[in-house]
Amino acid sequence: MRTATVPRQQWTGVATMTGSGLSNQVGAALGSLAFPVLGPVGVVAVRQYVAAAVLLAVGRPRLREFTRRQWWPVGLLAVVFGTMNLSLYSAIERIGLGLAVTLEFLGPLALALSAARRRVDACCAVAAAAGVVVLLRPRPSTDYVGMGLGLLAAACWASYILLNRTVGRRIPGAQGSAAAALLSAVTFLPVGVLVAVRHPPTPTALACAVAAGVLASAVPYLADLLALRRIPAQTFGLFMSVNPVLAALVGWVLLGQALGGWEWGAVGAVVAANAVSMMTRRD
Template sequence: MVAVVMVHVEGLPERRYHRAGPLALAARAFGAIPPPALVLLGVVSVQVGAAVAKQLFTVAGATGTVMLRLVLAAVVLLVVWRPSLRLDRRTWLVVASYGLVLGAMNLSFYQAIKHIPLGAAVTIEFLGPLAVAVLGSRRWLDGLWALLAASGVLLLTRVDGGLELTGVLFALGAGACWAGYILLAAALGNRTSDGGGLALAMVFGSVLVLPFGIAEAGTALLDPVVLVAGAAVALLSSVVPYSLELEALRTIPPRVFGILMSLEPAVAALAGLLVLHEGLHAAQWVAVFCVVLASIGATRTARPPEV
């Protein structure tokens, strides 16, 4: 899955970075492209990156692949943002917590797509941010969106023999981490003003997965082909989406951004079909679109944050 996903439901805190450094410069190269198209390109990039990553599993394993992705992305972000280490203790705690949740989310997600199709894994994982969007709400409409999403996931896991339980559990774990990631994003955004906090958090996430990745992949990590493929995954799943979303968020309304991001499960299913030849049954496609519709509905009907 996406290593990092912008908080995309209106009413929740979202991360915003100042325009600075090569990321913003790279994004501005797409200045002629409308902002909604930039967001969609970022979504496609993330899911194609996940599909490419899954093809590395036979060589480096799921854990070795996620280690390559996080470590290489951390190196790129450190070079780009050059973060200061002069942070107070509470800020370091937030950064470390954010990074550890990020690492756990990626470990869980890559284990999920090892056992079940990419589209199914992203759809189940999407319950995490959707739960955050409706959690604590007393509006009946939000309850209906949650019920629609739950019905979609239930249909997805039961139709035509269902999905492998191990993969479903890992996807649910990734969704829980995604929910925690969203909540921690608010604290990180309040305590850091640019991408430096994210870069440092990525280091913590990398440290978490490093021993597991080395243990699983071993000498395969020294293979130049594996390293190049890992770099491609890091770029597709992290650097490119960050650049595009950063530029798009300068002008696009948060509600529109949330609706576009809600298409991610459907894009993941298409990426799985086209890149990995992972077909879903008709009823499973219906299940995916139930979750997409629930996310779009929760985004469009969300109450604006109180000031």
């Protein structure tokens, strides 16, 4: 009876992760539909508000009990959180969803490979680097600013992971993440007001921005919590690598952002590098 339960839990976890990835990318795609009215800054502001509301409800941080040693990584995490989302959405506006998410994914991939000392990980790093070279190769239509924003999002995601570990060690539960989301939302509050005054949001644009916050922040966060209870962390990391592929497919279906053969090859190289590294990991 127990042996039948474990696979069922794992399949449930995999299904939850797949749904989480689709939700994340569909949310980003819907958010991009609001760019003509709100711009990436306005969409990110709304997303930060939604993320703060969800994390505050889940984490319930006791802010008055935080010490200075706890506050400084929370403050850095808030800065990185906002910068990561702003750079990603700005990259999506310029180079499309699939390529932006692929570049952003290099952050956690580089972090994982940097801590490894195996020959297979070196080969994976070379494969991922080859994918980046393909994406960044000079062409008349190359948007280097968009590519740079995608790489900035990657650096922020890697920093986000490291800071989350520090916050998690110093503050119990999700209190630290909730406090960081609150600080980030407060920082974006005047930005959101300014955007609303200069470019009054239409109901459709506002609905798309809120949907981005729910689908790309609230749903993935809660889904990942449920998935990690059912599947090993290694499997979780492996399925995280599917996000660039999901982003490319969602961008093609919902936004009409088709990738060429070279771009698909680059996305495949980055995904394969992570998949091989995760599948051959023994610890």
